[in-house]
Amino acid sequence: MASVSRRSPPQRRIDVRLASFATGSRATYGVGVEDGIIDVAALARSAGRSFPLTLQALVEKGAEELTALARALENFQGETIPLDQATFLPPIARPGKIVCLALNNSANASRILSGPSTPAFFSKPASALIGHGAAIPLRQIYGRVHPEPELAAVIGLGGKDIAQEDAYAHVFGYTVHNDITSPTMRTEDTYHYRAIYPDDGEGGVRYVDTHVSYPGRYKGADGFAPMGPWIATRDAVPDPHALAISCWHDATLITSDNTANLTHHLPDVIAWVSSFMTLEAGDVISLGTALSAAQKTGMAIQNVDLNRLGGTVTVEIEMIGRLTNSVSGLA
Template identity: 60%
Template structure:
């Protein structure tokens, strides 16, 4: 499993949130859309600038996220520009730096993207969040078979890092990163194009449950 280089705080309007059993709505103009199975942390006690030792005490429990992604929209919303920076050799000068920018609002945050569920399991029921088998299935076929022990960063590190920039509030959720290890039969989540294939996608995490959502074309 490969977690993100920086933790991802998931924030969406409540009207667009989807839970277990509810449909994921996709449209042809989205292009390709694939699932991303992720362990998700639910904050119980708010706080800011938490140390790694303090961070676990602010976690209420865990749930599952299917962090749906459209690479097509990501490509459309990624662009090159020339950024203006101070010139390190001239305190009064500037320099131009070629940069790339990507806006995730559409390709990660379209309506019904990011289903959560089926429930929250409290920390006392999950002795070690870094020893959980995680699978992603499409129409019953196992696509991903991974383990949270492969996360790049620990829950404590991610919660602490996030709190350095965002004051955490009870009920906040933080996605830990996508499980990418292919199943024994091969395949990859990037090949499961839900716009083309439809069907039902499931994410199962040991000790937490199964998040299942049908796909609807609109």
């Protein structure tokens, strides 16, 4: 497939972590450093130039602006904001698409009785996003709700029909996504029915017994996409398919896996998704869930019913960061 791009990929290696956050009523973004986070406004003052006002706008500007930001960071003179004084927001506030891969873990291939050989994907709305430290709002009518720890890629360079060999040039960076899921609502929104197909005869029809489930509620409810706190730029993660990924409920390790176990790797996914949907700057592609039970606990994420247990859930991916969210019950 031919690659359709809108700008050239960056030439300089840029290894930084970026986050959207708020201090008081002011929403902004900045660069993570060892002792806190540097507000982009402070970075701009130090460099004597302006930068895009949002992280989404920085992603859209692309290589030249990101390179200028990295240079300003090298010469920064100013104060940093302690992390405990920042309220983290979703890294990209309103991505055009949050594309999520379904059943994309080779460690659990034996569980799949039948399915496509190509990536299967669904979408989450931007309204499902919450940031690091925010509460996941759950209602009792949601039934069983569990976490799903996932690596997500943020698209920087948009395109249609992107070739596999060009895919990484379209990635701005990587973040942490907790794909909150309600199996109860999935069951409620699953139809077992007789689908109508054309008959091989003359204008007739035939009926095929089938099941179909729609993920609008069980994947896309408000708060069902905790994300962040950081976007690690593409150069900060040499191989996205060699990362340890872990999930805790309170202090208990629930699952520990590695992104090497993903069945479909990012270049294949970008090529496949972009053959159906034009990818745009700021879009998020979540690559699928680490499902191996933690060796010491023998537990599985499906057993962690957040609606019943409450508490906090944490997802950590090496080289990117740690995402923690509490559970907040609603009426």
